[in-house]
Amino acid sequence: MNGESSGYSALTPAQFGALVAALRQAGYAVAGPRVADGEFVFGDVSSSAGLAAGYADEQKPGRYLLSKSAKSAALFGVVNGQHSWKKYLFSQQETLWRARGSSGGFSVEQEPCRPAKSAFLGVRPCDIAAIRVQDAVFTGGACADTYYKTRRENALIIAANCTRASGNCFCDSMGSGPRARAGFDLAFTEVAENGAHYFVFEAATAAGKQLLSKCGAPAASAAQTRKADALIESARAAMTKKLDAKNIKALLYRNYENPRWEQTAKRCLACANCTMVCPTCFCSTMEDQTSLDGAQASRARRADSCFTLDFSWIHGGGSVRPAASSRYRQWMTHKLATWHDQFGTSGCVGCGRCITWCPVGIDITEEAAAIAEAEAD
Amino acid sequence: MKTLEQILAEHRFFRDMPPEYLRLAAGCAANKRFEAGQLLCREGSDADYFYVISRGSAAIEIFAPGRGPITIQSLGEGDMAGYSWLIPPYKYRLDVRAVEPVLAVAFDGKCLREKCEANPALGYDFLKRVTQVVIARLGATRLQLLDIYGKNLF
């Protein structure tokens, strides 16, 4: 097979480093997987040396273990961590406008949004799906979110196909992984085993192609693309968690009254961790601040969670979802059912973060199965 | 001119009542007029009559010493007053007073009770109609108690 016509390139680690350098040279702020203070995070990447080389993660419900192996050279060995890319696109805290008070009233000035061109390096297929879900939320309706839209338009996406599955992954069920099919400028599969280490790249956009051309990489051989494909398929096969995505919407719509909600609420701490780590959760609240002398005021949009009582507080009353069971039901039903009617897509991409970062290990796939089972009883 | 039976058949309280029951009911009924301020029912007295209002308005009241009558609910065209006629001990529980001149069909409660005792199907029909009125009044009273426009409930 002719490597050129396959459209794939094979990059050595050095060429991969050149790609990062080319990105920076082209004016991109590069963000990628890093390990900082023992945590797997997304942060600024100044060179490929700053990536999480040799690290791997082990995930179970309520459990996350990060380990480093001297034997592994993989830069993208960690499936995911508590960060998702929404930290860049949908900021935890975003000032929307500032006002200045005067005797005659006040003036308002919209906070400008001039994001740097950024490149997200090593975006997992599920996280690309999550970005596309948030695209639908923030830019798909009649009123787009200016801040999200501007940041999104300035973001270049370099996908990293998955060659490992964490114990909580179920992207295969949600149709979002382990291979990225769309929504990226560049995508690669990292092969790092038996002394070999290379990246099989494909470019999907003109910007991606141009960047790829700058690192002087040859076309990937058939053996190299076959190896990459095999690793992706092994990740798919390694996934133990499943969710019946086809029937879940109807199931949850039928089961607003199901004893399982109460049972789960006994475990749920309503801590909001799941919403904070979820790459698609988008709820926010407005926070107004006024300077002590009253001369200035500002409004910020701050990430919020449907697990707090305040979230559904109505004036003259209280919270419309006082019970933890109602709040868990809202979150899960929104994610897997009502989201379809709101945005034409599921709100879940199968990344497994909500399972891992739940302090008591509530597992959304297990909950979905339990509701189906309770209904059948 | 309309017969009493025709008037009754058009009244909300008697909606869809079988003609033979209407005939039995009409046999205990007569037109009656109340001037403004006159009582249709008086708390504690024998519930000898009940009324279906054809025109005018009345008020269900409770009399409070030092305050006078307090209106609980207004009644108008299509409403009935005096449901105590069907329910032991057949005493009015509240006052009903004409606010404007009231034209009503008055029923002799004792006469109708006897017919109901003799004809349980007729009695059951009346019981259902009266109970609907009682339930509607109870429901309205509950809403009033809730004070739904107060600041504590939206």
Next chain:
Amino acid sequence: MQDPMTPRRFRIARTLRETKDIFTWELRAEDGGEFAFSPGQYNMVYIYGIGEVPVSISGDAADRRKLLHTTRAVGAVTEAMRALKKGDMAGVRGPFGSVWPLDKLEGKDIVLVAGGVGLPPLRPAVYHILRNRAKYGRCTLLCGARTPQDIAFAQELERWRGRLDFDVHVTVDSAGPDWRGNVGVVTTLVSRAVFTPEKTAALVCGPEIMMRFAAAELANRGVREDSMYITLERNMKCGIGLCGHCQLGPVFICKDGPVFNYGMIKQWFLKREI
């Protein structure tokens, strides 16, 4: 174009005290421009240094020079609103939300049911109907308040009541001896109103409990549930369906509502704690 998240500045041209806690503002845009809206819509009203709340628009949509808001002082922001005077400034984002489908309802009998501070969002609909009176069948307004002192727009109600082509019934939950009007909850008026149920559309606005009972009474009279419209309120923050707060099942009350077809929304409206 103005970003939907940034308030536009308005100045208070007039304040009106409707009751002891309900008040009306007449606003003019500081930029001298017009304000266009449709009956049923609301704005997010910002008070400098205090905060922002959703407030229904209570004026006439045909008059774009002035913007009217009527609300009740129940919280920090609305209390602060009440304290503002003529010449003071407020921020406005909007108009947001769905509308009373008045064009679609032409030819029908219209029953408007308002409870408490539910009349302000219905008033633009009344203006529209009265201006296009010939296009509608029999029209009735049923209006409930807590006491006679709590009736908003009392003079206007009297004026409307004087029209031969508009039936207006006002009731209060409780009253002293000097009240000559009706006593009883607003839902009791439904059974007395004159309309042809099969060709009637109902527009209902008030506390949720009142709307539930009003819908039941209307259905009892034979009005179809898909010919009833209600308005809902949750804690809207953004107004454009992006903040997630006002979800009721699959709908965002801020943008899919506040006006909903009852037949459509009933299954969600009647669910608890959703």
